[in-house]
Amino acid sequence: MEMPKIALIGNPNVGKTVVFNALTGAKQHVGNWPGVTVERREGRFRHRGLDISVVDLPGIYTLSPFSIDEKISRDYIVDKRPDAVVDIVDASNLERNLYLTLQLLETGANVVVGLNMMDEAEKKGMKIDVERLSEILKAPVVPMSAIKGEGIDALKDAIYEEITGHEHHRHMAVGYGEEVERYIVELEEEISKCKSLRDYRSRWLAVGLLEGDGDIICKVRKAGCEGVIERSESMRDELSKKIGEMMDIYFADRRYEFIEEMVRMVMVRGKEKWTFSDMLDNVFTNPVFGIPSFFLLMWAAFQFTFAVAEPFMNMIDIGFTWLADVTRASISNPALASLLADGIISGVGSVLIFLPNIFLLFFALSLLEDSGYLSRAAFVMDKSMYKIGLPGKSFVPMLLGFGCNVPAIMSTRTIEDRNDRLITILINPLMSCSARLPVYLLFAGAFFAGNEGAVVFSMYLMGILLAVIMALLLRKFLVKGRPAPLIMEMPPYRMPTLKNSLMKMWENGYLFIKKAGTVIVFGVTIVWFLSTYTYSPDAAYGIVMSGDIENSFAAYLGQWLQPIFAPMGWDWKAVMALLFGFIAKEIVVGTFGTLYGVEGGGEGLQNALMGSFTPVSAYAYMAFVLIYVPCLATIATIKAETGSWKWPLLAIAYMMGLAYLVALIISLVGNALMGVFG
């Protein structure tokens, strides 16, 4: 006999992994599901002399195959037909968890319910009648507290009985109402005529077809039962008219009703006690205070970042200034000294000076994430974004965008709906990534001293606002349809650990350093070359050190492009910086560092900038840098994730247009106001 196999399934965060480890101990193997990067964990254990293999399926809320995780789980259960399916249920959250249980039972799988987190349920004052629940579900139910090791042996027994027992075909059925049941029976008859569908439970297929489940329709079609599909489609239309509701919604509603009734029968809620987590959730997900609390925490994160970074920035500044002086003094070849001191050291230094900001911002964000707060924020923000027609579930990718748009865009894979995902990808570059931060800090420090925090914060808000507007426009004109409904999970609050937060901070900060050492060195070297040399027909190769930056290649190129930006009042150096920012936005600051380094003066970058910008033109410039184009890496990621050049090109086009428009508006309005008040 082949080794019996069982599958573990359940909602996310119900303790599946804890149960899996308790069952299998060290005998496990971690790999991927074929074709996708979803983790696949396998192991085995021995009970009463029987070897049993276990596979841990991805954590999901429903069996409706909208996401990759759901599809993997369902295919495994209906096609691989494990000898038993162990459904881990969070006892303190019965209503939400039982939906999956009902769907599993409908497939005809041999379900064993592991009623986990009993300790948690007791703490909340809930009492659950386990026997009654088992009677209603017509499946064994094992109460457990996996984290304390309670109930593991009983679970093994139940699994053993299920595998070796003889009562395999007890099926619980949710009643869907007389009318609908008649259709189901009729369709089941039709299905039983089609021999190639014998492997599936006919009731499951019938319900799925009436729901309009695309995946089941495909299965039936592959089995060559076109007649069944046609029949089910006309039935679905008929029923839908009679009931006056979409069939998938109707079926889901009946299941929820059934669950509600069932929970009322098996559960007694004692005197209610709130945990600290419950209390915080009541405030942080409150309709009135949820969003203000979110803004308060984000504001605190930014204040902390800027204020605490300052001494460290000054240290780095002093260090790089010293290094440039030493280099200039100790190298006699003027070209080499200029390349190293004015080009690379001032260029890279002007970027690296913002390293403390980047480190601290990631530190603050990881504290918010590890404490469990960010999933609350996601809940609150997604709900309100969903209300105004934005894709739900897009908040986390947007927030990740504050770090870097590349992983943020990759994280949109969790969004099931294709249109929702596309919109989230296209607006993500408007989330101000950490590469843009140095530009804001440089300009805010020079032109808005004393209000840096608020000015930089306003850039982030502007990005969010524009992203919302763009999402609504895209939804209206390009990718039509309603956003898909959302279910969210909320893990308990935890005290974040210093070690973990420091680690995340280092990982992200290190990427920034690495970029400074590669892309930025490369960029500023080119900038240095262009700004130090000029064309001369007499010289060897036609190039010669110009001695005056206004006669350099960079000046010619910048002056040629500058008229485009004349309405905003930016000089050619600013335009050059934008041009190089195409590669990576950190280079914008690096370019300024090198251009002014070559020009000399040594009074610091911020003072130098004050000669060429006004507060209004500086603010417009910051906004332009925020919006004007995604960096090369982001463009490549959009291409990879959408599988077509159409979308990255669209992103570039709309962002350039938008950037110009916004900068122009800021200049016009700002200058008009300055004229009135200034």
Added chain:
Amino acid sequence: MKGLKPIALWTGLIGALYLLYGSIEILMWVTGEFPFPLMPPGDALAGAMLIIIGSILLYRIRELIAMKYEGLSFLAGGLVLSGIIGIMYILIAGADMLNSVVVGELWAFDPGYNMPAIVLAILLLPGWMCVRKGADFCE
């Protein structure tokens, strides 16, 4: 538990002080004046944050005094936010001190900027006693 009622009232008072300081701070931002010593400089956002904390503390104060969980939850939320803001200002004051060492200037502690939020956060601390005695609450 009768002993908790005075503490509940106290947190309400601190909540009112948060509102007051926040409003003054916004007012100063609007007028650009600093009429009193030991007052925060005008920073509209910082003022708004104090107002948020004050509103959370006062929003369900009646339920808190009636010893209901609904009230206690808003005290818990207010305590967490007030603590975070307080710690943030302490860290900022520390960073300012370090910075004065780095650039070689005398450390100018700005009591108006840092103090109100720190003092209010400390004054609110007794509220934790209510949260710790949460088991005595009902509804």
